[in-house]
Amino acid sequence: MVSKLLLSQLRTLPKPTHHRLINPNFIFPLKTPSPIHSRPYSDSPQPQPPSPPPPTNGNIPNKTKNIYSSLNKSELAKFSAISDTWWDAEGPFKPLHAMNPTRLAFIRSTLCRHFGKDPYYAKPFEGLKFVDVGCGGGILSEPLARMGATVTGIDAVEKNIKIARLHADLDPVTSPIEYLCTTAEKLVEEQRKFDAVLALEVIEHVADPAEFCKSLSALTVPSGATVISTINRSMRAYATAIVVAEYLLHWLPKGTHQWSSFLTPEELALILQRASISVQEMAGFVYDPLTEKWYISDDLSVNFIAYSTITNE
Numbered sequence: 001m002v003s004k005l006l007l008s009q010l011r012t013l014p015k016p017t018h019h020r021l022i023n024p025n026f027i028f029p030l031k032t033p034s035p036i037h038s039r040p041y042s043d044s045p046q047p048q049p050p051s052p053p054p055p056t057n058g059n060i061p062n063k064t065k066n067i068y069s070s071l072n073k074s075e076l077a078k079f080s081a082i083s084d085t086w087w088d089a090e091g092p093f094k095p096l097h098a099m100n101p102t103r104l105a106f107i108r109s110t111l112c113r114h115f116g117k118d119p120y121y122a123k124p125f126e127g128l129k130f131v132d133v134g135c136g137g138g139i140l141s142e143p144l145a146r147m148g149a150t151v152t153g154i155d156a157v158e159k160n161i162k163i164a165r166l167h168a169d170l171d172p173v174t175s176p177i178e179y180l181c182t183t184a185e186k187l188v189e190e191q192r193k194f195d196a197v198l199a200l201e202v203i204e205h206v207a208d209p210a211e212f213c214k215s216l217s218a219l220t221v222p223s224g225a226t227v228i229s230t231i232n233r234s235m236r237a238y239a240t241a242i243v244v245a246e247y248l249l250h251w252l253p254k255g256t257h258q259w260s261s262f263l264t265p266e267e268l269a270l271i272l273q274r275a276s277i278s279v280q281e282m283a284g285f286v287y288d289p290l291t292e293k294w295y296i297s298d299d300l301s302v303n304f305i306a307y308s309t310i311t312n313e
């Protein structure tokens with residue numbers, strides 16, 4: 001009976017496919033270092049890299065301006081459909097709520113070290129400007145604001161930004177958060193700069209991770225830091241983050257993640273390096289089903305996070 005139920009759940013499971021970075025149709029300049037935005041950012045005409053490959057998988061083409069767009073329409077539709085559940089700790093974002101204390105511990109420790117702040121102080125990030133790229137309903141932006149940061153939260157889904165705004169306005173400590181429905185590349189065009197740029201669990205949902213990292217780099221001040229988390233493209237991640245989390249335990253809606261969109265830690269480090277970002281520290285997040293808690297670990301095989309700095313070339 002149980003095995004029949006499991007089989008019926010697994011029948012619709014997609015098989016792992018090639019990652020887009022190794023997909024022959026995906027043009028990734030492996031040999032020649034890609035031209036990177038100049039720093040400081042200038043909107044005067046710059047030598048332009050060759051046009052990106054035509055968007056696939058629902059990516060939104062930007063024909064009018066010929067600028068890169070990180071938007072992947074089908075990925076955004078998934079988040080739009082569940083936007084009203086952001087603050088339901090038992091809903092589809094349960095894993096992010098559960099992971100939040102652990103990832104905030106990593107952020108507090110690495111960024112306090114980076115900015116020479118006291119991690120034991122209640123508001124160590126006072127005086128620093130942070131941008132939370134792909135902020136969703138604000139479950140990371142809010143604790144960052146509580147730790148004293150001046151936070152801008154951006155998301156491409158309008159409904160997410162509305163939820164984030166409503167929730168932040170419930171508390172005077174979080175109400176100063178600036179929430180914008182926009183993209184990292186648009187903020188780059190506006191020449192916005194931040195001390196720390198965070199994009200947690202977003203890169204696996206964007207149209208082109210390498211270009212996305214260049215935008216994150218361009219948003220970071222030269223002495224700043226970036227923090228990126230995602231899921232490793234390992235068989236273990238396929239088994240746990242997709243088969244178990246989506247198909248067996250229903251923590252996330254089926255189809256939330258495409259295994260082929262995951263990056264290995266090495267691939268992430270490589271595309272960050274090409275965006276003038278140098279990884280300083282990586283850590284894994286491991287779930288313990290007995291305590292139902294997430295822990296920081298050296299095991300990068302499923303969920304992992306990277307703290308990086310800007311390289312001054």
Ligand SMILES: C[S@@+](CC[C@H](N)C(=O)[O-])C[C@H]1O[C@@H](n2cnc3c(N)ncnc32)[C@H](O)[C@@H]1O
Pocket residue numbers: 070071072075076079080096133134135136137139140154155156157160182183184199200201202205206207
């Ligand atoms: C898994 S959620 C992560 C939310 C938040 N960073 C966190 O960890 O709590 C991914 C978010 O990224 C947003 N997103 C996806 N692609 C985006 C893009 N190209 N630009 C901005 N936001 C994007 C989605 O709308 C969604 O809210």
Ligand SMILES: [Mg+2]
Pocket residue numbers: 201202204205257
């Ligand atoms: Mg994700």
